[in-house]
Amino acid sequence: MSSTLVIIFLVFGGVLALQFYKGRKLNAMLMVHYIRGFENVLKPKDKDYIYLGGTVGFKARYQLQNKFIRDVDLTLTMLPRQSFLWLPFSYVMRGGDRLYIVVSPKFRVRRDAHLIRRMFHRFGAKIKEEKDLNKENLKVNDTEFIALYKEKSDVLNLLKLLENSFDLKRVGQVSLNFENNTIYCIVKPDPQKTPRELEKFLENLPKTFENWTYFSEE
Incomplete structure (x- = not known):
């Protein structure tokens, strides 16, 4: 092996090592930042965390002191910033970090409805009840969504909820799930904005669906 190849391998190995430590540190800092932000705005009465492979992300369950919402489950999955080789492929496939939000309300979700940003799911969204739902394309400014619903008012309410809460371009999907009585949302998180979002x-959730009036306080 020539001395030139040895130098190339050494330099490349050094770059990989540097990226590994810098990437792990950045992901760890972001995780701490998100956790502090979520706890500051939600002020949960109880909380539970599961860390996913160190700096891959975390799962959090927050029990809230809220008239309309029982608890919120969050799953943050992060780009592999520690991997110089895998990071570009992951970014192309995922488009960035993802925050999965599952809200368990104290009121009954009456029907299934879904808003899915076009091309968000590379291999298509897996909606179990899709064959029983109406399907329509919706465009808001420059953002296109696929709407699945039994009653169109439900997806219009979901759209209103998103517009009043998030930057639409960072929303991948939002769903009303009748079977498990949850509201589900996927967003590309922003360290400075997402806790407040x-x-x-x-x-905004109970205000948007205020016609679902049979709340059951605990």
Whole structure:
């Protein structure tokens, strides 16, 4: 092996090592930042965390002192910033970090409805009840969604909820799930904005669906 190849391998190995440590540190810092932000705005009465492979992300369950919402489950999955080789492929496939939000309300979700940003799911969204739902394309400014619904008012309410809570371009999907009585949302998180966006999402949720009036306080 020539001395030139040895130098190339050494330099490349050094780059990989540097990226590994810098990437792990950045992901760890982002995780701490998100956790502090979520706890500050939600002020949960109880909380539970599961870390996913160190700096891959985390799962959090927050029990809230809220008239309309029982608890919120968050799953943050992060780009492999520690991997110089895999990071570009992951970014192309995922488009960035993802925050999965599952809200368990104290009121009954009456029907299934879904808004899915076009091309968000590379291999298509898996909606179990899709064959029983109406399908329509909706465009808001420059953002296109696929709407699945039994009653169109439900997806229009979901759209209103998103517009009042998040930047639509960072929303991948939002769903009303009748079977498990949850509201589900996927967003591309922003370290500076998302804690406050999540707070607005939870505040706007019961206002948006105020016609579902049979709340059951605990």
